[in-house]
Amino acid sequence: MARAVTNQRKAINTAAAWAVGLLIFFPILWTILTSFKTEAQAISDPPVLFAFDWTLQNYSDVLDRSNYGRFLMNSIIIAGGSTILGLIIAIPAAWSMAFVPSKKTKDILLWMLSTKMLPAVGVLYPIYLIFIKLGLLDSRTGLIIVLMLMNLPIIVWMLYTYFKEIPGEILEAGRMDGAGLKDKILFILTPMAIPGIASTMLLNFILAWNEAFWTLNLTAAKAAPLTAFIASYSSPEGLFYAKLSAASTMAIAPILILGWFSQKQLVSGLTFGAVK
Amino acid sequence: MATQHSRSAARMMMAPAVILLLGWMLVPLIMTLYFSFKKYLPLRGGDLGWAGFDNYVRFVTSSAFWPSVQATLVIVGGTLLITVVFGVLLGILLNQPMWGQGVVRILVIAPFFVMPTVSALVWKNMFMDPVNGLFAHLWKFFGAQPVEWLSDASMFSIITIVSWQWLPFATLILLTAIQSLDGEQLEASEMDGAPVLKRFYYIILPHLSRAITIVILIETIFLLSIFAEIFVTTGGAFGSRTLTYLIFQRVLESQNVGLGSAGGVYAIILANIVAIFLMRIVGKNLDA
Amino acid sequence: MGQIQLNQVTKSFGDVNVIPPLDLTIHEGEFTVFVGPSGCGKSTLLRLIAGLEDITSGQIDIDGQDATNLPPAKRGLAMVFQSYALYPHMSVRKNIAFPMKMAGMDEAEQTRRIDAAAKALNLTDYLDRRPGQLSGGQRQRVAIGRAIVREPSAFLFDEPLSNLDAALRVGMRLEISEMHKRLKTTMIYVTHDQVEAMTMADKIVVLQAGVIEQVGSPLELYREPRNKFVAGFIGSPKMNLIEGSEAAKHNAHTIGIRPEHLDVSTTEGQWQGTVGVAEHLGSDTFIHIHGIEGCDPLTVRAGGEVAVKHGDTVYLTPQMQHLHKFGADGLRIS
Numbered sequence: 001m002a003r004a005v006t007n008q009r010k011a012i013n014t015a016a017a018w019a020v021g022l023l024i025f026f027p028i029l030w031t032i033l034t035s036f037k038t039e040a041q042a043i044s045d046p047p048v049l050f051a052f053d054w055t056l057q058n059y060s061d062v063l064d065r066s067n068y069g070r071f072l073m074n075s076i077i078i079a080g081g082s083t084i085l086g087l088i089i090a091i092p093a094a095w096s097m098a099f100v101p102s103k104k105t106k107d108i109l110l111w112m113l114s115t116k117m118l119p120a121v122g123v124l125y126p127i128y129l130i131f132i133k134l135g136l137l138d139s140r141t142g143l144i145i146v147l148m149l150m151n152l153p154i155i156v157w158m159l160y161t162y163f164k165e166i167p168g169e170i171l172e173a174g175r176m177d178g179a180g181l182k183d184k185i186l187f188i189l190t191p192m193a194i195p196g197i198a199s200t201m202l203l204n205f206i207l208a209w210n211e212a213f214w215t216l217n218l219t220a221a222k223a224a225p226l227t228a229f230i231a232s233y234s235s236p237e238g239l240f241y242a243k244l245s246a247a248s249t250m251a252i253a254p255i256l257i258l259g260w261f262s263q264k265q266l267v268s269g270l271t272f273g274a275v276k
Numbered sequence: 277m278a279t280q281h282s283r284s285a286a287r288m289m290m291a292p293a294v295i296l297l298l299g300w301m302l303v304p305l306i307m308t309l310y311f312s313f314k315k316y317l318p319l320r321g322g323d324l325g326w327a328g329f330d331n332y333v334r335f336v337t338s339s340a341f342w343p344s345v346q347a348t349l350v351i352v353g354g355t356l357l358i359t360v361v362f363g364v365l366l367g368i369l370l371n372q373p374m375w376g377q378g379v380v381r382i383l384v385i386a387p388f389f390v391m392p393t394v395s396a397l398v399w400k401n402m403f404m405d406p407v408n409g410l411f412a413h414l415w416k417f418f419g420a421q422p423v424e425w426l427s428d429a430s431m432f433s434i435i436t437i438v439s440w441q442w443l444p445f446a447t448l449i450l451l452t453a454i455q456s457l458d459g460e461q462l463e464a465s466e467m468d469g470a471p472v473l474k475r476f477y478y479i480i481l482p483h484l485s486r487a488i489t490i491v492i493l494i495e496t497i498f499l500l501s502i503f504a505e506i507f508v509t510t511g512g513a514f515g516s517r518t519l520t521y522l523i524f525q526r527v528l529e530s531q532n533v534g535l536g537s538a539g540g541v542y543a544i545i546l547a548n549i550v551a552i553f554l555m556r557i558v559g560k561n562l563d564a
Numbered sequence: 565m566g567q568i569q570l571n572q573v574t575k576s577f578g579d580v581n582v583i584p585p586l587d588l589t590i591h592e593g594e595f596t597v598f599v600g601p602s603g604c605g606k607s608t609l610l611r612l613i614a615g616l617e618d619i620t621s622g623q624i625d626i627d628g629q630d631a632t633n634l635p636p637a638k639r640g641l642a643m644v645f646q647s648y649a650l651y652p653h654m655s656v657r658k659n660i661a662f663p664m665k666m667a668g669m670d671e672a673e674q675t676r677r678i679d680a681a682a683k684a685l686n687l688t689d690y691l692d693r694r695p696g697q698l699s700g701g702q703r704q705r706v707a708i709g710r711a712i713v714r715e716p717s718a719f720l721f722d723e724p725l726s727n728l729d730a731a732l733r734v735g736m737r738l739e740i741s742e743m744h745k746r747l748k749t750t751m752i753y754v755t756h757d758q759v760e761a762m763t764m765a766d767k768i769v770v771l772q773a774g775v776i777e778q779v780g781s782p783l784e785l786y787r788e789p790r791n792k793f794v795a796g797f798i799g800s801p802k803m804n805l806i807e808g809s810e811a812a813k814h815n816a817h818t819i820g821i822r823p824e825h826l827d828v829s830t831t832e833g834q835w836q837g838t839v840g841v842a843e844h845l846g847s848d849t850f851i852h853i854h855g856i857e858g859c860d861p862l863t864v865r866a867g868g869e870v871a872v873k874h875g876d877t878v879y880l881t882p883q884m885q886h887l888h889k890f891g892a893d894g895l896r897i898s
Binding site for chain 1: 614616635636637638641642643645646647649650651652653654662663666667710714
């Protein structure tokens, strides 16, 4: 609104927003802080916020106890692989839905979204059996495929909404200028859609990274990603807060760092491309 | 809009996605249907023949069934209510002029990046533990008896955890929608003498209806199948066993695939009822 | 080069028939304007010629060759879109070069043509900018530049000026007209603005509901509109159409008289009415008059110095040689 805002009012807004922001962020902050405490300090009453003896002991304990590197690698490969594979399949589909819509386009799109509502647990056993038959159990390939299929509707939907924003006249201009399908995708569509594709990629990477049903149920030792790494702290190690915190920090740090460096795309991606 | 040539090319490009999703939907679905009519116990003799509708009857008459449906709906509904209401309030707050808006926004959306297993573990142990949790310290500080959150108030606790994870998403969508509200419209209503609450009710809220629909749709999709939050915290005890979790227990813990599959079919039916309901709204709102 | 012929062309979207069978010949070098109210099918017709839409039946010949099934880029036509449709991620230079790049033209020739087009369109200083950094008029020029470098046999314009403000529109109108005089290439221009049609066209095609109402030079259409629709559409302010007893005196269902063909007097005349609003433009005065049977209000275009005001009684006399007569079917009676 075009109205002068007094500094006083701005100060009140700032204080309120920061208070709420810090409150929401607090569990993460607390976890990170606790990861640098000793176990005794971690459960001390009254709790200490900053005034404790900072230590890295918990991190070395966690690294000794489990092969963090392998879990991390698995997470990166599974989340990255499923996202890239999903994009490869979704880009042409979303492209045709956005630019060559037919009467059925909207129905197909809604149907795709509705497959996302099928409860995973309802088909757990069949997938389990298929995985055994195909030798995919506890394999990264298997998880890449499942997570890709799981997120495919979201990827298609997001790309569709981003592509829809590209005016149809631009592609018609391309046709008049003699650009074939390949040229149009290569020279016009992709460069224009890169911000949207980046947002889609980022969001789906995060969704795949955090997915905790299939990754827990279809892996054992070999292909287990960080979700399984952290689930192993469920009990009784969960009572060792400092180590739990260190492990938690290690599990979420890659995503927090990724998020920090790509705020703009992420904010756009987090809305699933649904509002502008 | 287009010529015949581009139309058939479009169909070709859509085919992989459609075929894959169709397979992903149909193959396991048909297998689940097949198993649901079998007496099938992998660890106790395997396939023991056809069971007719026994599994369906047993699943639905088991004392755990209706409570699990109820638990599912309470968790989904409670989380939706909390995230939408607080999302709107937070969106309005973040839309005000202030210093450090970008940083506050990052703080608010951070929980979305935390994997469910981590957030469940952290909340369960470090906040809700009745002895060493932060809440217990807080309660004791005020001289109150610490609450056994996950057993005495299990549903409330789970809804809190899940809401914390999904509030960032709701806030962000609603904030974006609020930012797109036409300032002149609000000024016009101010000129017309509408007080703050009426302006909110008649101008802001209707403007947000599409954004709220989207929040409800996307959250419902994810919330109907929450798993890790329950797996890690209560393990389905203390009335927090959702339909998803009940089926998981039947299939994996009691190794009764036939019974679990029948449950799966019920879950699919429930999801479809919700889906049809939601798709109706979204279909209408998609172009708007 | 640049003759376009449409034979019995039709277009349907599903069950909806947008263009009934239509014949039209556009001669080489002609500036043809398709004009009509929104939804009349003028843009569709242009897109059929461009090849952006398939025709349902009929044939399109370009320079005597059947082009009905040729893809757009092979028709030798260039199009300027309403939104300009510039590629936002490319510099002006790359935008203009794009069609030549697609055609695989050698670099030196590309550069030569870009420089020539930029010079002609005053874009030389902007070649390395992105479209987002340009004003509306400049974007329009880039879109025209992208069309020119292809050296097409005909230019197609789809309401190219509708996104510009009024002052710029008049300027661009002149520029396009001058470009046509210079290049002598066939141009087809779609607009809903009859002023653009009148000022630019060699030939105007008036369309309504996919049907050609009349084809002719601007003055032919002005002098002898074939029916009531064309009469009302061409000319500004609009022709007054009078029905009822006054028309019956002339053995017509409707008579039409343009505002500039009415003599106004404060003392005597054929018809009597009361001034509603008098719009003083300086050079002219548009007077809207109530109280004349069969047409309310009736518009008169008088000289700039006519001093009438709201409520005055005025007398009007039509110039009989400029009276148009139409039958009950809406067609002109000569």
